[in-house]
Amino acid sequence: MYLEIRILEKSSNRVKLYLKDIPLHVLNSIRRTMIADVPTMAIDTVVFTVNSTIFYDEYIAHRLGLIPLTSEAALEKYKPPEECREASERGLFTEDCFVKLDLEGENPPSSNSIITLYSGDLRTSDPDVKPVYDKIPIAILSPGQMISFEAYARLGRGREHAKWSPVSVAAHKFIADISIDNEKCRAPDCTDCINVCPRNILIIDNDRVKVSSDRIFDCSLCKVCEEACKYRAIKINWRKDEYILLVETTGALSPKRVLLEAIKVLESKLDSLVESLKMEGITK
Amino acid sequence: MLFPVRCFTCGAPIGHLWEEFKRRVEAGEDPGKVLDDLGVKRYCCRRMFLSHVEIAYELLNFPKVS
Numbered sequence: 153m154y155l156e157i158r159i160l161e162k163s164s165n166r167v168k169l170y171l172k173d174i175p176l177h178v179l180n181s182i183r184r185t186m187i188a189d190v191p192t193m194a195i196d197t198v199v200f201t202v203n204s205t206i207f208y209d210e211y212i213a214h215r216l217g218l219i220p221l222t223s224e225a226a227l228e229k230y231k232p233p234e235e236c237r238e239a240s241e242r243g244l245f246t247e248d249c250f251v252k253l254d255l256e257g258e259n260p261p262s263s264n265s266i267i268t269l270y271s272g273d274l275r276t277s278d279p280d281v282k283p284v285y286d287k288i289p290i291a292i293l294s295p296g297q298m299i300s301f302e303a304y305a306r307l308g309r310g311r312e313h314a315k316w317s318p319v320s321v322a323a324h325k326f327i328a329d330i331s332i333d334n335e336k337c338r339a340p341d342c343t344d345c346i347n348v349c350p351r352n353i354l355i356i357d358n359d360r361v362k363v364s365s366d367r368i369f370d371c372s373l374c375k376v377c378e379e380a381c382k383y384r385a386i387k388i389n390w391r392k393d394e395y396i397l398l399v400e401t402t403g404a405l406s407p408k409r410v411l412l413e414a415i416k417v418l419e420s421k422l423d424s425l426v427e428s429l430k431m432e433g434i435t436k
Numbered sequence: 437m438l439f440p441v442r443c444f445t446c447g448a449p450i451g452h453l454w455e456e457f458k459r460r461v462e463a464g465e466d467p468g469k470v471l472d473d474l475g476v477k478r479y480c481c482r483r484m485f486l487s488h489v490e491i492a493y494e495l496l497n498f499p500k501v502s
Contacts, residue, residue, distance in 0.1 A: 219451075285451070288441055289455075292438065292496065403449060
């Protein structure tokens with residue numbers, strides 16, 4: 153059995169999919185896996201050698217952690233999060249786990265302007281792992297101030313810290329099933345439902361209230377039209393097993409990769425469950 | 437302090453957009469239109485821009501004692 157999938161919207165960091173015949177719990181598992189279990193690269197440890205700026209070390213370290221790093225190639229290249237986490241706790245910054253990013257910045261005492269250091273100024277040890285955006289300010293320096301640090305990035309998962317989550321939005325929604333009883337409806341004399349609809353789903357066509365076919369996916373099922381209708385002619389329901397999945401990434405991975413990777417992670421979890429059942433002798 | 441790297445609510449990266457936003461608003465453009473143009477759609481991300489105060493630049497006026 154195949155699902156029906158249609159791409160409704162697509163850009164470099166955002167995709168909107170229409171899915172038919174997929175059970176809600178399956179779709180929700182995939183969605184939650186995307187948020188919490190797909191690995192990406194992010195800075196985890198920062199070692200400061202000099203910091204005479206007005207910012208505390210931990211403030212800068214926190215900002216660095218939140219900078220999205222390109223992780224497309226890193227997923228194959230580096231060890232999985234579970235192994236690297238241990239290495240990080242023991243302070244072993246090995247090359248098979250960590251990417252080193254360093255930055256040295258100084259505003260000479262003789263200058264009379266303020267210097268801003270950006271994410272693009274970070275020098276990376278692996279060209280495949282670099283900040284997605286070059287213009288994120290890290291710190292500002294007034295004359296005479298200096299900063300120098302080494303930052304170590306590793307793979308991690310969203311469940312450990314949200315900075316490792318590859319998505320900023322992963323959401324699914326129902327699709328409305330709007331039925332209009334033309335015997336009860338008093339259009340075009342009454343257009344209350346059209347006037348109250350916040351998403352402009354309803355239109356008047358041939359003196360009858362109709363659902364605009366290209367706007368139907370925008371319906372939020374708020375049911376304001378139901379309440380507004382004095383004649384109880386409009387009824388809002390939702391279509392069974394038809395959903396819209398919206399994924400917006402942070403730029404670390406492409407939406408396609410996030411979806412495929414989430415399915416892979418989910419699959420391996422189910423496989424390990426089956427393996428454990430076999431080990432216990434519950435199944436063959 | 438500095439403009440946040442990400443939106444507090446949804447986690448979308450926004451730090452790289454701040455300087456363009458600031459420049460264009462100071463040049464007299466309507467903040468709402470600039471945000472639409474930059475692709476900042478949700479109101480959680482939009483308030484990050486509209487309510488931000490650049491205190492870090494004030495702090496630079498004070499000498500650091502240490």
